Every structure is written in structure tokens, then in C-alpha cells.
Amino acid sequence: MPEQGNLRWSKVRRKLFNRSVWRGALAITLGLALWELGRAVKLPLLAAMPAPTEIFGVMLKLVGQASFWGNWVASYQRVLVGFLAAQIVGIPLGLAMAVSRSFYGLTFSTFEIVRPIPPLAWVPLSIIFWPTTESSIAFVIFLGAFFTVVINVLGGARNIDVRYVRSAISLGSRPRDLFFKIVLPATLPSIFTGMAVGMGITWEVVVAAEMIAGKSGLGYLTWSSYVGGNYPQIVVGMMSIGIAGYLSSWAIRLLGKLTMPWLRIF
Amino acid sequence: MATITPPPNTPLTQPLPGDVGLWARLWFRLRYNFTNPESVKNLLLGTAGIVLFVLAWYATTELFKLPRFEKLPGPLAVWQEFTSTDPDFGTSLFTPQYYMHIWWSILRILAAFGLATALGVPLGLFMGWSKAFKDYTFPILELLRPIPVLAWVPLAILMWSGREAPIIFLAFLASFFATVLNTLLGVESIDESFFRAARCLGAKPHHIFFKVVIPGALPFIFTGLQIGMGVAWFSLVAAEMLSGEYGLGYLIWDSYVLSQYSVIVIAMGTLGLVGYLCSAAIRLVGRQLMRGTTRGTV
């Protein structure tokens, strides 16, 4: 329909000629230019860092190599395994804690005592306990995302407006209906918030683990570039990790939009 | 029958007589917790839960010596080491080294967190205040933010010379992003009516900044500070494990390398406690500063 098309085009046009967008683009371009110049003039901090042009060159070279993408796959594999494990264990646990007062009482105190310990502090114990390097990395990743998931699910489930529960009961719901048709959908937004935050933590842990003890993956790429003296590649590694992480968050947001059509935030 | 538990109604959120001081409030809360049947039951369950956890830990590692668990340090070993005056591995409540490691970590955290707050809060406030400024700075921030802080390790080592600067830089970065974002969110969450009312009453821009923007964004700022503290610890531990020479993160890694496993648990526990205390301190300061808005119901 021509009307629809016109409206969409005018929206796109608005985006293109939007002052904010131009300002942002200008800022980034200026930043890159200053970085490049700063290197040439040997400014204190910038002198040690590789220049944007070098980085771009290395990036172009790497994009054609299979081993580079192999690192992507390796990192994503680790992220997926640890993250999914955290969701599979964490979401039911959080829901159970929200629903049963006594279960909550029993578990929450221990949970709150263990939670402040940073996930990476678990690395040594994890290595001692688990047979392979991969499984110990996966465990630490699991821990990182696990606590976030449970806290968010708990918060979401406990803050369900009591009126929803009461309407459901007065409409004749049994406990089973109540759980699957009220509690679960109402907690979904918090679950996805927990996932989004948990994904961020997961990537942090993956990168650290790969730097400390990995033999593949984007974190390993970044660290070994440093050790090997290939400084522009460090930045390529960093950028790749950033993009990879952003893509995972985007995937979660997409999943959120699909499962929760009634919300407009995702 | 499944019940959804409504949020606990702690006395701190109910209006107290007059302007009751901090200690009095603490006393009211303690008394409430110990005399109220509901919360006594929770207290008992909580203690039971912790006891169960420790028992399970003991059973798997020292009592039954299950296959992989036996290599882990058990609660008895850890307790012995922690409380002995002449510990095998040189780290216990009574040795100065223990406190030295804590001190180093805390110093670094204070430096990193302090810097992040000093730079981040004003930046966030200004970004919320001026759309033009936000247009120029926000895209750069959003480009850098997805990069996990620990991916900066090699670059940090290149950029900064010395041993301490890269570690503090990493903890700073993590805390900085969280602080700026939450401060910005705080400013943007202030209802338009407050700005309009202030303008009606004759407020000039600098009045609005100091009397509306800052108090209005304060709740979000403190949430951001707590998050910032948490991520600062996260990054600090990693950085210390990779390249430190003192500090709790270093202690964990070093104990692992030297096979002094019980010390690992001591360090982990200490980390958890210190981290918790730091966040609690921020919460306390926040509550004092925002006494007006948190008193009574919103």
C-alpha cells in the first residue's frame, strides 16, 4: 500500500537526517582520527596502542582465515554450554524458591553467602575438582550466570501483583494452572532480564578463562596476540569479542520479543 | 497450594516516630526479627540451610571422601587453618599476611571505585542534562561497553606502565560503565512535571541541575554504585589472579599453585565477606542521603 510505504520511508528519512545520528557519527570519526594522530605524535597513552589503520589491515587479513572463525566457534560453544546450564538449573530453582516459603528459607541464606564471591575466584577449586579444562571453565561460567538468573527470577516471581493471583483463583484455577498460566508468564520478563545480564557475565568469564587457561577461542586469540607481539590483533580480538557478545544479547532480546508479544520493551 | 509470597514488610519501610536515628532503627529491626513468629521461623530455616550446606560439604570431602571431592579442602581443614595461631600455610586470622592481602585489595578497589564514581557520576549527569552532549558521547560509550572488561587486559598492560595501574584501570573500567549508565538512566527517569514545576517557580538552569536533577537521580545513582562496586570486585579478582603480587585474587591463585588448598577457601570466603560489606556500606550511605524519599511509602 503506497500509504504504508510513504510512512515507512518518512521514518527512515527521519532517522537518516536525525541530528543525533550525525553527531554520534562525527564523534566516532573524530575519535578515530585523534587516535591515529595521537599515535603519530606519540602522545603518552596512545603511543603504546596500535593505530586504527593497522588494526583495520589486520582485521581484513584475519577475516579470510578459517582459524579466526574457528576461535569464534570455540568461544560460542563455551558460552552456550555454561549459559544454558545456568538457565536450566537456575530458572526452576528460582521459581521453586519463590513459590515455596520453606524452600526459600532453607536455601536463600546459603545462596546469599556464596553469591558475593566473584565467579573467577572459583577457578582454582574448579580446576581441582573437574577432570578436564573445558569442564572446569564451563563450571565457572555456569556459576557466573547462575546467581544472576536466580536473583532475577526470584525478584520477578515474588513481585507478581497479588491481584493477578487472586483473580486467577477466583476464576477457578488449580495450583497447577496458577503456576503455568500466571506465575510463569508473569515472571518471563524477569527471566529475560536475568538472561541478558547473565549473558554479559558469561562473556566476561569466558574471556578471562580463555586467557588464563584456554587453548582456543577469542579470549585466547587476544591474549596470545599480546604474548606474540601482534598488537593490532589484540584490538581485533577485543572487537570480535564485543561483537560476539552483542550478537548474543541481540539473540536473547529477539527471543524475548517472540515469547512475550504483549510487552513493548524488548 | 502454591502461594506467591508478597515482598517482606520490613519495619524500615514503615514510617517511624519522628526522626529516629540509625542505631534506634537497627534496634527496632533486630527486635522485630527476633520476636515476630514469621521471621523467627525464617531465621531458623536459614540457619538450618547453612548447617545442611556445611554438613554436605564435610560429608563429601572429609567424611566419605567421594571420588573427586576428596581433593577439595573440607570445612574442618579450612577452619583449622583459619583459626590456628601457627598455620601450616602461613595465612590465618592471626597472621599479618592475611590482613596485608585484604588491605591491598581494598586499596585497589577504593582507588578504582573512587575514580569511577568521581568521573562517572558527573559524566552521566551531564549526559542526561544536555542532549547535545549525550549525542556526542553516548555512541562512543555504547561501542566500548560490549567489550568485556577482561578483554582489555593486554591493552591495559600496554597502555600503563608499572604493576598497579593496569589492575586499577581494569576495575575502574567495569565500575565506570555501570556508574555512567545508571546515572544517565536516573536523570532520564525524572518525571517531566518536576522540571516544569521548577521552571514555573522561577528556577534557573543551575537551580534545576542542583535541586531537581541531582536529588531526582540519586536513587538510580546509588543502584549504579552498588552494581559498580560488584563489578569492580569481579574485575579486580581476575586482574589480581593474572598479574598481581598481593591481594585476595593473587592469594587464591598463588595458593592453588602452591597446593595450599584450604587457603583458597579462606580467601574466597574473605572476598565474599569484604565484597558484601562494601555493597552494604554504599546501601547505608544511600539510605541516609535519601531519607526523605525512602521514608513512608512512595
Added chain:
Amino acid sequence: MSGQSGKISIRNACKVYDPEGVNVCAVDDCSLEIAAGEFCMVVGPSGCGKTTLLNAIAGFHGITSGEIYLDNELLCSSDYTAPPGADRIVVFQNGALFPWYTVLQNVTFGPMVQGVMSEGQAKKAALDLLGELGLRDIADSYPGELSSGMKRRVEIARALVNDPKVLLLDEPFRAMDALTKGVVHEFLLRVYDRMKKTIFFITHDLEEAIFLGSRVVIMTTRPCKVKRVIEVDIPRPRDFHARASERYRQLSSQVVNVVHEEARKAFEAGERELA
């Protein structure tokens, strides 16, 4: 004396919004004269543009054509908008008392930021006013501890302490229950009797309009235009007995008939209820 100033003249005001490339005409050729010291009620269906008019008078945004004058000074025209100021203060729908200041600090806010009074003077003026209005006891409370009726009264006090020419009220009692509303109505009537300020009061509650106002201006659905003006000649001072009088009932049925037609049009046009 406040009775002499505060005359508002709205001449052929038009306001066109342009949200997503779609022109929305909120106000179309609206003309209205409000005398100094008059209690003017503006009534109309939700979303018809009354708030747009109020915002223009207050200076929060401009108008696309036409003029608005305050005491023969230009407030608003197609290329000029006077900035918001303490000569015409707004009391908002959901209340805008600063939750981080006490009642006293809120009320002294205006004089102090304007620099017209020292802190001591401002405090004294505020406490005096609060005392007159029966709000002295809550001077050191925070808004979070007050009921909605009290909050609204404090907000009115905060406006009054600046001696504005005009008081602009945008459905201030909308969220209140009827009983509280009754009490706050009497409060507002007492304030008006004492200070005789020009009041521009937007509401959709017809009973409130007739009970409080000297004139009821009925607006059409969007775009907003003056449909009818009904003079309310119930004598002042009024109290709740006025609601039972014959004259009140006559005016009530007059207003209802006029408004209902517009309300039906708005409903059928699918105007979204303001949240």
C-alpha cells in the same frame, strides 16, 4: 492588589503537532477572554486539547498561530513564547511536589531560587502561609508521608507563596476519591475568597466545574474550540450546601447536555483516555 492583574486573552490560537510526520491539530482557532481575578473552569472530553492550551499559557511550548496575552503583555504567538515564570504557576495532575524536600523546603523553593527573599524571609512567609491554610503541622514532613489531599494543598501553597498573577490547574484533583475531593474543594474556595487570583482550572468533572467556578467554558473535541460559555451565578462564599440548591441543579443539567454531545463524539472517535 491581586484582583487588578491576571487578565488572560486568548485570540485565535492554533496548535498543530507533528509527531511522526502526521499533522495533529490540537487547538483550532480558539478564542477566550478571562477577566482578572476570575475563577474560570475549562471543561471538555479527554484529549481534546485543553492541556495544550494550558501548556501554552504556562510557556512550556508555543502555538502555531494566534496570540495569547497576559495583562496586555504578549505571552505566546507564532514566533515568541515567554519562558515559564512565577507569574503563572501550574499545579500538575499527578502532583509535582519534590519528594526529596520537606513541605517547608518545597514552599520556600520559589522565593529562594528567584532570589526575591532571603532564607529567613522565605521561611517566615512560608510558615505564615502554611499556618493560614491550616498546614502548619506538616511543615517538616516529606511528601511521601502525606495523603494525596494534603500533597495537593501543599502544592497550591507552594504556588501561592510567590503571589502569582494566574494559577493554572491541570486536573489537579483527578486522582482523588470523592470524599477527599470535597475537602480540597472547600480549601480551594477559601483560598479564592481570600486571595481572588485568576484561576484557569481544567477538569472533566462537571460537578466540580459548577461548584468551584464563576464561568464554565465548554470545549469541543479535538481540535479544541470554545463551544459554549456558561456563567455560574451561584453567590460566594459557597459551601457544600450550594450543591443542593435549585440554581446548581439547573446549571448542572445545562452543562451536561452540552458536554454529553461532545463526549459522545470523542468516544466514537476513539480518544484514548489519559492515563
